[in-house]
Amino acid sequence: MTVTQAPPAPAASSAARRRFRVDWRVLLLGAIALLFMLSIARVVTGANDITSGGTIGTALAWAVPIGLAALGGLWSERAGVVNIGLEGMMILGTWFGAWGAITFHNPWAGVLAGAIGGALGGLLHAVATVTFGVDHIISGVAINILGEGITPYLSKLVFVDMPGGGETQSPRVVPPGDVGVGAIDAWLRGLESGHTFLVSDLAGVVRGLTQGVSLFTIVAVLLVPLSFYLLWRTAFGLRLRSCGERPVAAESLGVNVYFYKYVAVVASGALAGLGGAYLSIVAAGIYRQGQTGGRGFIGLAAMIFGNWRPGGLASGALLFGYTDALQLRQGGTSVHALLLVVAMLLAAFAVYQLAGQHRNRAALVTAVFAVAVFVVFARTSTVPEQFTSFTPHLTTLLVLALASQRLRMPAADGLPYRKGQAT
């Protein structure tokens, strides 16, 4: 009998060995290494903005709408429904968010309205995909079109008659308040302006994360662990995820698959709607037609980037937010400094491939790229504006190409499901 029990234990440990686990120590180490490289690049180039408090604050703010859309994608796809309609739901969120805040004279009413607006889009998606079994992509595309068509129509009905409003925009919206640890602001600014190696960078990061953070941002950030808790630690979440993995198994245990799919897709719409509401209420303080600018699609990409996990998608959104903040604030200079960071990262990766994985050829290729990037960095002093404009996109692409991770989507994601089809 003792022999009987023996095998499963090593089996489990070998399974653990196979899956590279990212725990907080690895994350912390990575963060420190990254800050170190950024600091070097900053000192070498004098591009002080790459770790300034302002950049980090903007990065966080820019990550929020993308992250919320990505969370929306997570909810939906974890329940097995592909949601390419995030953009449309986000558009609804921008309009309804502004409308709610203006109509009820309360930004939080706007937040709620934005969520509801997005949720309506989600509901439509759920009806089409879950009840009618329509191809998820088609339904998503249709919702994007509808979002784009309905909001200007609504503006003509509602905003035109308001002072300051028009056919393409709402009147101004009063945003919810900001919070910040006021006491340390001056001290951090002092540290930052010293431009000391590593110290100023750390001060910049801390200041960016502690000063003038919108309450809505805090809510949005909290939604990430909350989603994780709900989806991975509760009975509700287990059932919801089982619908995205093997709906027939869920059905055979009495789980109402349709119900969970509906809840997930509506929640997905609500989250995307929140992302839209953030744009109109906090980021811009106004609704403008077309202000989402494709962020719903970027959110979808961030979710895939993050391997259908809350932590992963949050880092995807932050990466995008950070690089976008860089290029918007001090475009040419900052992105030029970023080239040095990329060169360093590639070099480090080459060393890892060589020493850690013994993949000589891959290491060589990576090293060649590292040198190439470095040469470009050394021979230029700034990056043309047309190129900085796609820094976030290229970075995302680069990280994905390097990481080459075996991303794994929920097993039944995108597959039509009909009750009683179990065999």
Place this chain on the structure above:
Amino acid sequence: MISTSTPSMPATESATSPAVELEGITKRFPGVVANRDIGLSVRRGHVHAIVGENGAGKSTLMKILYGMQRPDEGVIRVDGRPVNFRTPADAIAAGIGMVHQHFMLADNLTVLENIILGSEPRRFGIGVDFAAARRRIKEISDAYGLGVSPDSPVEDLGVGARQRVEILKVLYRGARILILDEPTAVLVPQEVEELFDNLRGLVREGLTIIFISHKLDEVLSVADAITVIRRGTTVAEVDPTEVTAGKLAELMVGSELPSPETRESTVTDQVALAVRGLTVRAADGRPVVDDVSFEIHKGEVLGIAGVEGNGQAELVEAIMGMRPAEGVVNLGGRDISSWSTLRRREGGIGYIPEDRQRHGLLLEAPLWENRVLGHQTRRPNVRGFWIDRSGARADTERIVREYDVRTPGIDVVAAALSGGNQQKLIVGREMSGEPAVLIASHPTRGVDVGAQAAIWDHLRAARAAGLAVLLISADLDELIGLSDSLKVILRGRMVADVDPAEVTPERLGSAMTGAGPDTPAADASVALAEDAPASGRPGREPEAGEEA
């Protein structure tokens, strides 16, 4: 009738009252009447077997009892009380549990998650109490000797372990009435024996078991009562002590059971396929197929026996060029190791894949396009760059005729055919173009007796004409009956050669689990309980292998 006895009561005189009664159940599907006025009465504390041919309506009846399907007509009584199940949740609440014919497990979730799904122990109202769940699973697992570790992902488990997880799922919900739909289909005899031990234990505790199987000897050995279903209706209630397997088969299909016996040897001395030192590695570098060598001659059927997941699938895929491998594969004297799958197929290898729906068919494509699949570079399907529609269609017609594929036409999509007919189409396709070698993985799995006999006939005829066949099957009778020689695969290695003329399924089963005379350890019980070979990643623990 007194049926107020609490379920937890051990088997006493109340064991004689029916735990489940089905009366006049009728269920119609579009075009098919799956169940027609079926009656069934299962006594408490009994193992009640249900037998019947493919499509007889057994699974449908059980799904009705489990609340997954709603009957069009009829009454269900549990413990004497009429019930009306809307969803499986209702049935679960009434103490019914079901292990389905096909695994109902989510691969990406852990064992624990799969088990508690739908009846999660809670903490603070919404959070799952994982500690409690783990404890409970451990308790049950220990009590019935199921040996399941809660935190491993299901994808890492072998079929045997998966089956135990399925049973745990049911026990976890405190079911007093267990429905087991073909639980033994994928198990080797020893695993079956172990399962039956478990079942007997459960019955002693007062549980009631409804058991479906196509393996009549099993049924006879374990059941307390047997119901035979034919074309949707009950045709007989028999006492296992008073009936033979042959009689039972006759009741089921109205005719005698076919046998896979091969008559005279047709083996020649020309080597058709030679494999030398073939090694396939998993992503982490461990060998899944380990230094395998063999030869198949023209006119020979080489059978490979082994518990599922010991490298058979990888071996086949390596021979087909679908996954990278070290070693040499020779086809008719030519080294084809570096050839692509397509070239190997063109070179004369036919392939009946294990999973016909995933690897063998385009379910949403018409039959004639499925005829082209895998032969898309050869006549009569193509002419140069172009698909030859009329040629392909004509040849599809031929296959449908010769292989008795029951279909209204060749423009019907493959999904509309029943499993057996899909399989006949694949066999017909792979036999066309006069292949020199046929790789046949589970050629008759899930196929009913008639179709099974037909497929066996085709294999025998082709063998007589000089075809070399590599046969992989979990059906030991088929393996023994068709093979000219037999090899046993364990953890990716060929561990034994067996003479099919002499071996019995039981002895073969022992060899397959590493407990046979050809492996060092001979203690059957140790080898049986040992889990590793049945896992999805054989060869993962070579040390354990040596130890066993």
Place this chain on the structure above:
Amino acid sequence: GSDTGTGTDSATPAASGGAGGSSAPAAAGAKVGLAYDIGGRGDQSFNDAAAAGLEKAKAELNLAETKELEAKAGETGGQKEQRLRLLAQSGYNPVIAVGFAYSEAIKKVAQEFPDTKFAIVDDAAAGPNITNLVFAENEGSFLVGAAAAMKTKKEHIGFVGGVAVPLIKKFELGFTKGAQSVKPDIKIDVKYLSQPPEFTGFNDPAKGKAAAQGMFDAGADIVYQAAGGSGGGVFEAAKAAKALAIGVDSDQALTADPGVRDVILTSMLKKVDVAVFDFLKSFADGTVKAGAKVYDLKAGGVDFSTTGGKVDDIKLDLDKYKDKIINGEIKVPSE
């Protein structure tokens, strides 16, 4: 070629259906058709300025009827032509096209309808019945650039453009020249919010805010925006940084959100409304002239605003520059 035949016999639903104006006053005033580029009314900038001119004309010139159409995303030149044609054949006269994108379209359609008067804002398309309403944005921007240079305390200013198209680059160039003529070594940050054909840069106040914030954080204290609907974000950023911003097109110290008006140093006025009104007035008077009508500093078509009093102290200096430009002493390059 004359295509009026097609126009009159086939699709003239609006003219025959009589959706809007009654026939009696139609005889009195003109039926004015206006075609916008993408964005249309409500862009708080250029299109709205054109609309304002139309509104004014409506009130003062007793117009019979006005019709405004706008472009859709992803349309071709042919579709723009058809829009102008539809207006012309529905009896609208004059027809005004707002934006350089109508350049090719208006040339063709004006030929087809020789009896209709056309005008195009921001482009010099030629034709016997086309009036070009073009502006010297560079001259106006020169003045606000000079103002920024005079007012900056950190010798560091910025420019936020909506989309990197030649028109907006004209604003940038004038601004830079103006600032440099006051302080040759002044530091000027430049950012465009999007690259063509991506026009979201005109509609993303959040981007405007982030870009301006970056400039203020880097040490700039005055930022000039020519970013359409994104400009509001620049004002927001200025407010948060306790810095200043310069408005564009209209006097934004009057039109921007009340909360941010106090950060607006001045605005570069581009009087599209005046141009549109003038054109309509000349039409009413029967004095329409084809060809370019240049709205430069001299013509009063561009200017800087003084609302808010923040440039009162340097107004004299600015006026001197203005005079120099008008009398040709200073030439402001446009590209």
Place this chain on the structure above:
Amino acid sequence: MSSSFTDRLLGRVRLSGLLAVAAPLLAVVFAGVMTSIVLLLNGSDPLHTLLLLVEYGAAPRTQVLILNSATTYYISALAVAIGFRMNLFNIGVDGQYRLAALLAAAVGGAISLPAPLHVGVTVLVAVAVGGLWASIAAVLKAARGVSEVISTIMLNAVATGLGAWLLTTDRLAVSLSSNNIGTKPIPPSGQVPGISLVPGSPSKVYGFLLVAVLLGVGYHVLLNRTRFGFDLRATGRSETAAVASGVRVGRMVVLTMILSGAVAGLVGMPQLLGEAYTYSLDFPPGLGFIGISIALLGRNNPIGIALGALLWSFLNNAGEILGINDIPQEIVIIMQGAIVLSVVIAYELVHRYRATAERRRVSRRLATPVEGAAA
């Protein structure tokens, strides 16, 4: 009882002829109801609106425009559909055609060759650039496992930046009017003459319409009649089965993506060679996204896509008349969304019905022989 009644009803009636009409009919009704509600909310008369659209859409000039836009849409949708047939989602058609049109325009404006050759070279450049740009996503997917959904979204943005960088007067652009820049206009030898197809209209239909038709035929033949097409469709239907049948999936991914990109390269050509002759700042963007909708609407079928493109184009072009009648033009977009949704829902319902009917037919046909064999 009721189920057996419907069973019998559905089992007996042969609906195949009727079914073909049922889906579009259902869709039209559903989309009509949706837009009617929106119109009524706005106080417009739905029927009147429809009449306006049809009347204006029937005018010869509008018909030319409809055909011209539809030509462009059609090519775009074909490019998307090629990917879809293999389960590849090429969101990057937009970036591919913009970059292709820009470079083709630059080359076409720079060279001077005899007419057919000039056009040929220009088109070839477009095809090559489109394919090349798509190949980045293809290689990333095949070699590094990067989802083409992400990579094509990102590459669209990169194409925008790259295009903007190229289209400056320092590089490929010249000044066209006071505020517009574009590539040097293509001389007449590089232009594709129009066809006077619609009687009563002086404007001509793009000569590229013929190319679009040929592309449609080519698409059909390639996918349905060739080995390559078979492999492509097989991979799309079941990758696992395709692998087992000897298809090299990585290679197919690269080839299909490049093919899709090459066709995408043509999207800008009708407009470039038939009307604009220059790639300027107002060259229409966003056609790739329209292509996605139309490919989905047309269910990847060449005829279906043609109908979808015409419908889409009709709505976009005839929609102009709404503005002049004071009906919000957004109605058109709402209609398009509603149509996509309702068409697919209708198809889904009919498909489900048909699938059940097929299964039923199979089992009924088989019931007799099985009975016989068992007896």
